[in-house]
Amino acid sequence: MLQLLRDGRPRTRAALAIETGLARSTVRSRLDALLDAGLVNDGGNGASTGGRPAGRFVFNARARAVLAADVGATHATVAVTDLTGVPIARDRLDLDIAEGPDVVLGLLAVAWRRLLRRAGLESVRLAGVGIGLPGPVEHSTGRPNNPPIMPSWDGYDVPARVAAELDAPVLVDNEVNLMALGEHATCFPEVEHLIVVKVATGIGSGFISNGVLHRGAVGAAGDLGHILAPHGGDVPCRCGNTGCLEAVASGPAIAAALRARGIEARTSADVVGLVRSGSLEAGQATRQAGRDIGEVLAACVSMFNPSLIVVGGSLALAGEMLLAGVREAIYRRSLPLATQNLRIVVSQAGADAGVLGAAAMVVQHALAPAVLDQQLA
């Protein structure tokens, strides 16, 4: 019933009974529970049909607040949203993921409280807390699972630590999965099959199948960065293997290739700066990285037949130079059938994709029938 009302249109009890097929008595008792919980408000009177005008009911997205964070290696984006997932207040924090979960999650809690105060939402009940982390996460438990760039987080009970300070369900996922959820929820809700690729210090992806995020058996899906790049050769990767895509096409890998040609560069931002300032070498190296990424994505196109690939992450700021390489390789290596309706675009949600995805994850969870039923019982 709440799924219907989420479109924002007010409805009478009679309209709800017809649209859901539920008994009048069921509609009445569920509406009472939703009204008690504040999730539905009186929405004024409907058109009179001669007798007493029927009362209408409307979804109250402001009944709960959602706390969201997208945590990277050196900073985090935090936000407070309502039940539509649209940010009411947001902020950006500097941090060092290597300081470990206790320090970092403590910083997030402080930042969220500040945002709640700023937005005047301190007394609003929390629907939940959504956190994206830069490594594999077992979504069902919220514990990082052998995360390479944050080893001190391995197996840490993130939900328990956060719930100790904030009384709300805590959901945790990999940041790239949440980028995919964020792009899907806010920019491409109509697309059934899409892959979101993040190209930055690392390379990862999130993948939506039949409209649903595909997390895989242990939450490790989307690990594009450690697939063998066709031209990866013997380049060693931090994962212990050689020739991984991340070892040849990430921001630091492009920077290393430029240094070998005598051009000073260390980070994705350095590379993007050089490309934007018109450096031929940086442009060539970025386009080659795009080709390497595209060759691996071509395998994903053959396997998944998406209708959309979204390229995000800090290196996506290099724009068309990266995308041209990606497109070139995908179109060369894929069967025409799989690419006939394929769009390849840069991130639309941009730097906010992750935090929007964290909020979308909480909203999806909080308004899921099973969770609602339990809460209203």
Next chain:
Amino acid sequence: MLQLLRDGRPRTRAALAIETGLARSTVRSRLDALLDAGLVNDGGNGASTGGRPAGRFVFNARARAVLAADVGATHATVAVTDLTGVPIARDRLDLDIAEGPDVVLGLLAVAWRRLLRRAGLESVRLAGVGIGLPGPVEHSTGRPNNPPIMPSWDGYDVPARVAAELDAPVLVDNEVNLMALGEHATCFPEVEHLIVVKVATGIGSGFISNGVLHRGAVGAAGDLGHILAPHGGDVPCRCGNTGCLEAVASGPAIAAALRARGIEARTSADVVGLVRSGSLEAGQATRQAGRDIGEVLAACVSMFNPSLIVVGGSLALAGEMLLAGVREAIYRRSLPLATQNLRIVVSQAGADAGVLGAAAMVVQHALAPAVLDQQLA
């Protein structure tokens, strides 16, 4: 309501109202429609609670017949099942897919009528017809989409041709997608994420995400055979590219490698025969094909994080020799996290996987709430 009853347990009207949350009057009217349609039978009386014993209702899987076919290049398996998807009668036909859709679909119709007669089901209403074809199919329209080994079928309206002879909804899909549905429905219903690989004259795969078949944007998902094999080199492929997995690891590719070493072999069956008779060269070549397949599957494991990979197709009859190569390459190239709970097994449904999947596709469709509602209205 029917979804509940499909478990075979009889229920009273009161039990159905409680379990569905539907109004008593809704339960009564829907049950009447299901009884009229024959989909539900009187299941005797429940335990008396003092008053008049309440009547119970039970799913009638024999109320409809399902026609299924798995069509290959040179033969087809046809079956008649009930609404559980279990075959009541089955047969195998020789055919030549190159004779075109009109001839081949005509042969199927004759075979299905014979099976219906043999099973005494001529008067039972048909739930639908499910057909698997050896090429890409646009599932929503049932039309083959640029199928390489059956060019005369391109864009052909398969459902219209079949429906002209058999009055029932006709669903068409790629045979490997249906192998995946068949393995999932009959052998691994509890597995959420699995990949089924077929290794024979061609190489393809079907994949289940979150328990649902992932067909992709235009039904082209699972096209493993035309992904670049890391050691594919310049070997030309019939698709026009070079180095495709199919060009180095299919049955004919292994046979060609054996001929180059002076050993006569043409088909997958020849290769399997040589392996089984203890040929060292055939064993080595098959294991190498397994490694090539495993290297491409390693990319799929990184992207998709399945908990199960099922290897089927005629070359899977070479057994452990093929699987050992697959396992070796996957474990070498994948991150430990993605393989910690990964099982790699040979097909459990075997040669019947495709036809069982075709039946499962029809049953899923026929009992889907939207389709049922329309039928019962």
